[in-house]
Amino acid sequence: MQNEKQQNEIISKGKEMGQKVFAQTKEATSQAIKALKILSRDPIGGQSEALKNLGQSNALRAGIVLVVIFSISCFLLGHSIVSESQEVGQYMGGMAGTYFKLLLFSLIPSASVFVCFFLIMKLISQEKEEISTCIYTTGVSTLPLAVLFFCIKIFGLSNFELLSAIGIFCLSTTFFLINSSMQDIYKLSTQKSFLITPTLVLLAGVVSNVLYSALI
Known part of the structure; x- marks a missing residue:
């Protein structure tokens, strides 16, 4: 009876947390x-x-979602x-190791960009x-790169001309967004930005390369 009560409490807490x-x-x-509506x-x-x-x-909250x-x-x-x-899959340790490392690797670029922004805010x-x-x-700054990576996944690496055009647009937009954030949010001069x-x-x-090397 007591075990059943404990199980019900656990289920109830799980539902509440969910x-x-x-x-x-x-x-x-x-x-x-x-935020995306304003940015659009x-x-x-x-x-x-x-x-x-x-x-x-x-x-x-918005930043975490992005x-x-x-x-x-x-x-x-x-x-x-x-x-x-x-060969890459075997190098990364088989199927289970591959997915685990991919999960870690997918977090590194965002973490690296965050560290750079934090250092700029703290030091400059x-x-x-x-x-x-x-x-x-x-x-916000990595959103164009996300679009590029999704396009690569959808269209495949063989569509070189299409991906080149999308890549140029996304990369240039990324640079513009970073430069804009330097001036409008971090309040740096045009020259510094x-x-x-x-x-x-x-x-x-x-930073990403160092972290990748440490994990491989």
Whole structure:
């Protein structure tokens, strides 16, 4: 009787926790959609407007959703590469090891970009240090890359001309978004933003490479 009561309590707590997670996920998704609507009207200059309209807590939720989207795109891209190369799959430790490492690898690019934004906010920007701002700008800046990676997954690596056009557009948009965030959100001068934007991309690549090397 007591065991049955404990089981019912566990089930009840599980349902309650599930409902809370669902509600939080739904709220975060709605905030991300709200931010995307603003960005769709003004992809470059709308970052600051969206951040102000959302507020720090909602910007954090929206940023997390966008980062998750980018991480999923990284996972799918990695899966496509591994699926087409048996040698890579064996090198990563078989099927189970492959999926586990792909999961870790898919989180590294977002983490690297976040670290770079955080360092800029802490060391260069005069704005108040807000983790939510760094996560938000990470999510927004990586969104074009997520689109590119999803396109690679959908159209395949063989569609070189189409992917080249999409790639140029997405990469240039990424640079514009980073540069815009430097000026409008982190309040850096045009000259500093111009210099820091490629530096951030390069540094994120270096950090990612170091983390990849440590995990392989």
